[in-house]
Amino acid sequence: MKRGTGRSGSSAAPNSVDVARLAGVSQKTVSRVFNEEPYVSAEARRRVLEAADQLGYRRNNAARALASGRTRSIGVITLGTALYGPASLLMGVERVVRDTGYALRVVNTMEGDPAGLAGAVDSLLDQGVDGIVISEPIDEPGGEAGPLRVDVPVLVIGAPPPPLTSPALLTAGGGADLMAGAATEHLLGLGHVTVHHLAGPQRWFAAQDRLEGWRTTLISHGRDVPAVVEGDWSAASGYAAGREFAQDPEVTAVFAANDDMAIGLVRALTEAGRRVPDDVSVVGFDDIPVAAYVTPPLTTVRQPFDAVAHEGLKRLVHAIENPDTDPLPASAPPVDLVVRASTAPPRPTGTGR
Amino acid sequence: MKRGTGRSGSSAAPNSVDVARLAGVSQKTVSRVFNEEPYVSAEARRRVLEAADQLGYRRNNAARALASGRTRSIGVITLGTALYGPASLLMGVERVVRDTGYALRVVNTMEGDPAGLAGAVDSLLDQGVDGIVISEPIDEPGGEAGPLRVDVPVLVIGAPPPPLTSPALLTAGGGADLMAGAATEHLLGLGHVTVHHLAGPQRWFAAQDRLEGWRTTLISHGRDVPAVVEGDWSAASGYAAGREFAQDPEVTAVFAANDDMAIGLVRALTEAGRRVPDDVSVVGFDDIPVAAYVTPPLTTVRQPFDAVAHEGLKRLVHAIENPDTDPLPASAPPVDLVVRASTAPPRPTGTGR
DNA sequence: GTGAAAGCGCTAACAC
DNA sequence: GTGTTAGCGCTTTCAC
Numbered sequence: 001m002k003r004g005t006g007r008s009g010s011s012a013a014p015n016s017v018d019v020a021r022l023a024g025v026s027q028k029t030v031s032r033v034f035n036e037e038p039y040v041s042a043e044a045r046r047r048v049l050e051a052a053d054q055l056g057y058r059r060n061n062a063a064r065a066l067a068s069g070r071t072r073s074i075g076v077i078t079l080g081t082a083l084y085g086p087a088s089l090l091m092g093v094e095r096v097v098r099d100t101g102y103a104l105r106v107v108n109t110m111e112g113d114p115a116g117l118a119g120a121v122d123s124l125l126d127q128g129v130d131g132i133v134i135s136e137p138i139d140e141p142g143g144e145a146g147p148l149r150v151d152v153p154v155l156v157i158g159a160p161p162p163p164l165t166s167p168a169l170l171t172a173g174g175g176a177d178l179m180a181g182a183a184t185e186h187l188l189g190l191g192h193v194t195v196h197h198l199a200g201p202q203r204w205f206a207a208q209d210r211l212e213g214w215r216t217t218l219i220s221h222g223r224d225v226p227a228v229v230e231g232d233w234s235a236a237s238g239y240a241a242g243r244e245f246a247q248d249p250e251v252t253a254v255f256a257a258n259d260d261m262a263i264g265l266v267r268a269l270t271e272a273g274r275r276v277p278d279d280v281s282v283v284g285f286d287d288i289p290v291a292a293y294v295t296p297p298l299t300t301v302r303q304p305f306d307a308v309a310h311e312g313l314k315r316l317v318h319a320i321e322n323p324d325t326d327p328l329p330a331s332a333p334p335v336d337l338v339v340r341a342s343t344a345p346p347r348p349t350g351t352g353r
Numbered sequence: 354m355k356r357g358t359g360r361s362g363s364s365a366a367p368n369s370v371d372v373a374r375l376a377g378v379s380q381k382t383v384s385r386v387f388n389e390e391p392y393v394s395a396e397a398r399r400r401v402l403e404a405a406d407q408l409g410y411r412r413n414n415a416a417r418a419l420a421s422g423r424t425r426s427i428g429v430i431t432l433g434t435a436l437y438g439p440a441s442l443l444m445g446v447e448r449v450v451r452d453t454g455y456a457l458r459v460v461n462t463m464e465g466d467p468a469g470l471a472g473a474v475d476s477l478l479d480q481g482v483d484g485i486v487i488s489e490p491i492d493e494p495g496g497e498a499g500p501l502r503v504d505v506p507v508l509v510i511g512a513p514p515p516p517l518t519s520p521a522l523l524t525a526g527g528g529a530d531l532m533a534g535a536a537t538e539h540l541l542g543l544g545h546v547t548v549h550h551l552a553g554p555q556r557w558f559a560a561q562d563r564l565e566g567w568r569t570t571l572i573s574h575g576r577d578v579p580a581v582v583e584g585d586w587s588a589a590s591g592y593a594a595g596r597e598f599a600q601d602p603e604v605t606a607v608f609a610a611n612d613d614m615a616i617g618l619v620r621a622l623t624e625a626g627r628r629v630p631d632d633v634s635v636v637g638f639d640d641i642p643v644a645a646y647v648t649p650p651l652t653t654v655r656q657p658f659d660a661v662a663h664e665g666l667k668r669l670v671h672a673i674e675n676p677d678t679d680p681l682p683a684s685a686p687p688v689d690l691v692v693r694a695s696t697a698p699p700r701p702t703g704t705g706r
Numbered sequence: 707g708t709g710a711a712a713g714c715g716c717t718a719a720c721a722c
Numbered sequence: 723g724t725g726t727t728a729g730c731g732c733t734t735t736c737a738c
Binding site: 013058062063065066071073080081082084088090091094095098103104105106107110123125126127128234235236238239260263289292293295297 | 366411412413414415416418419424426433434435437440441443444447448451456457458459460461463476478479480481504587588589591592613616617619620623642643645646647648650
Binding site for chain 2: 723724725726729730731732
């Protein structure tokens, strides 16, 4: 323990009683000032602020949390990867959380983690948070025994709500299917007979959504739905898939579920003598910062990470602070296809239509 | 407030007294069980655990923190970007923090943030953390008025310790200068007369280090030190720099301070008719996942983010838990140059040596 | 406008 | 091995 001489301890952190004493007011008035409560005279406020400053006072959050039952913090569960999407989302979330006056606690779930989502939620609940953000969860095989019981509002980004009970269960970041659809339309619009898909790992909802949007679009245009090749988001897996696609002369257009895979894909295609976009068109997803600068510059779909984080968090905070009100409605994110040089009409030769 | 009927409140979260009552022991014994303290009979432990389970008891962290003075959490300050380096570091830190039984709190400092590092540290101290990690800080212009006073151990990753007083001030992740030196040596070893440098923003220590390693190596080999071009880490800035480099036929080798810029650089060079690596060799830094799959595959320096995070955190936790012991020593990270296809000997023509 | 009193749920000493 | 007694520094309630 640190406390020094007892009452007017000088070595340890000052508390509100110390401030009150120095300011010549009651402890409660100090509390009022720091909580910006009404009914404090200007004079009292001034004295308190001055005393606090002089002492280097800072409120003890543990005590506040204990007394009020609120921690003023939000926990976020991410996948623990430095992938552009998840990382961008996390940064967006941090910004909004801090702006709204909350603190951020972060917990990762590793892929293959036996405890998985349940363990992460538990850890956050243990720590004490007023709300939870689950960012891009994946389908863990070891299904939970019954739904998780969470007693704070939950926001799920980029996935349908998992089986959990919560005073408020919100979702954000939908629309990936529409975006994937737009990418597919673009390729079809260019004249390609059909579009192949290099999917992300199907345990990720984000990957499922994109696949779904692609497939739906193909079907609605009456096109064949070719077999899907599944990667793991990495450029390496895109490269491996690219070697397969390169074998098949029927492949003239590929929609990859993220830019990294698209880049690996382009490389494999190029190495195999299939030129992009002359022989094969490629569309990525995310619009990572280098997408415009690889060769050829990648046509891709830009994800509105910041907007999604912003809107989702606003709604979560609203749910936390207004437990009895209806949740705010979600709005659909815009679809933003960025056309660059990796897509072109198919060559008139060969498999014409 | 939630508390229901008073003593045996059934609607709100149960506390250790509830558990004690149900288990027929004292509250202190419940505390002992959950803290894994010695001197609890197997029978008492069993009863406590059973009662806790039945009630769905979970320790209240705010109360623990208040009573013990420790929050069992570590705060990390990052730059709020989804850049591969910072994001990888953050993920590495999260893993180790959780493994060591601490919770993670995250605060970003935006570039240009007036409050800057001081504001971030403050926010963490307000929240209450047992230790602070500052990941890749930058030199903010608005210098602080006097050194920051921090009363918990601090670990700085990738930079010299900023002016702050702390019971323990540790650093990790040095050695970027050696890595940059290795990249430069590689180019020199290939026969290039000198090596140009596409630097990162010099407000970043990480960028300063790399520049320093490059310059020192050039000097120690008695080579000219060409003017530095400064980018902002982005592929776009690398592209802009590349257009300049392309004008100058003397440029046969460029060391870029990160892979994104290297990729933009390669693109600009290629567009200008300067082939990579035939006309100009390029080395990047970081080894981002797509580096091996761009055209040409990028020679780069791999950064040991995980190892740095791991070692640094271990030392930080040691300092937190053993305040009176000497800090653990740091070890130098390995230098890992990954040679791929973006570097080659200079062409014999022209500016021979 | 302001203050006194009573906890929040736990850990820390110490006694038994 | 176990229980008792005090707080930790706030917020809350209610009285003035």
